[in-house]
Amino acid sequence: MLSRRNFLTSAAFAGATVAVGTLDGCSKKSTAAAAGSSGGTSAKTITLGFSQVGSESGWRAANTQSIKDSATAAAITLKFSDAEQKQENQIQAIRDYISQKVDVISFSPVVTTGWDTVLKEAKAAKIPVVLTDRSVDSDPSLFVTLVGSDFEAEGERAAHLLEKVLALPGAPKTVNIAVLEGTTGSAPAIDRAKGFKKIADASHPEWKIVASQTGDFTRDGGKQVMAAFLTAHPEINVLFAHNDDMGLGAITSIEAAGKKPGTDILIVSIDGTHDGFVAMTQGKINAIAECNPLLGPQLMDTIKTVLGGGSVPAWIKTKEGDFMAADAAAALPNRKY
Ligand code: GZL
DSSP states (O other): OOOHHHHHHHHHHHTOEEETTOOSSSOOOOHHHHHTSGGGOSSSOOEEEEEEOOSOSHHHHHHHHHHHHHHHHTTOEEEEEEOTTOHHHHHHHHHHHHHTTOSEEEEOOSSSSSOHHHHHHHHHTTOOEEEESSOOSSOGGGOSEEEEOOHHHHHHHHHHHHHHHHTSTTOOSSEEEEEEEOSTTOHHHHHHHHHHHHHHHHHOTTEEEEEEEEOTTSHHHHHHHHHHHHHHOTTOOEEEESSHHHHHHHHHHHHHTTOOBTTTBEEEEEEOOHHHHHHHHTTSSOEEEEOOOOOHHHHHHHHHHHHTTOEEESEEEOOOOEEEHHHHHHHGGGOOO
């Protein structure tokens, strides 16, 4: 069986649009609508049960705010829970929503595996599930769709940004890369690493990854792991951070080691948070591949379509750009997060 993540990639690639509730290729209504359950009506107020990963980063804070603001704007009743980056808390929250008979469940899965059982329980309860942000390796029929970014493309984009940074005057010819990985087992960590490696392997035999370890998407994680990297590998002159927060934490350790971030150690990261942009204006981060957290409006529109019995694409991708440090000052006033 094609895993959900592979299916999403192929479906997105093929531009496939599939009826909600099933991916068997024929057009069917959403599970809820087809079953005539509460989800099939448009008159009553929709109740959404949402399980958020946690509050680990600036990206997550912006994502949470977007979901809360958009639910209010859409007149959708939101039940919201913060899992503190623990899968067991997300599974419990989903079970609570099932017992509360919400109309729809949405969540950003902290890791890609271990969801089949609870998703089968949601399906048995005829409650449609919409993924946001991160995908999972589960039977695609257990989900309606994913509203979120293409993390593998983000990894490729980060590698291309590093190419541009290394083409600037004064950049080193020897490239010794440290990687601060996201949460182990999460879709962004897996796919960003895959995308970056694809470009590195294809075009840059001179790039050497000398250290790679998770900082769990947090500033403290980035700070602690980078400090250890610098002790073990004084030759490091490039950092690829899977998110801005780990990059910002690493900057603290780089400066504590008497080195200049953005000069002695070039930094490319992913997200595009406010503080990431500020670091670019200070020359401490050299480039950022944006990962848009403002998924709320798309999520609420998708929920209304699904509960109205409509069809949605298998993957609703977010739009996002790439930024070199030289672009940051001009872009900063217009940033929405
Ligand atoms: C990406 C999201 C990641 C961000 C991190 O969509 O899941 O999790 O890149 C966040 O900042 O912690």
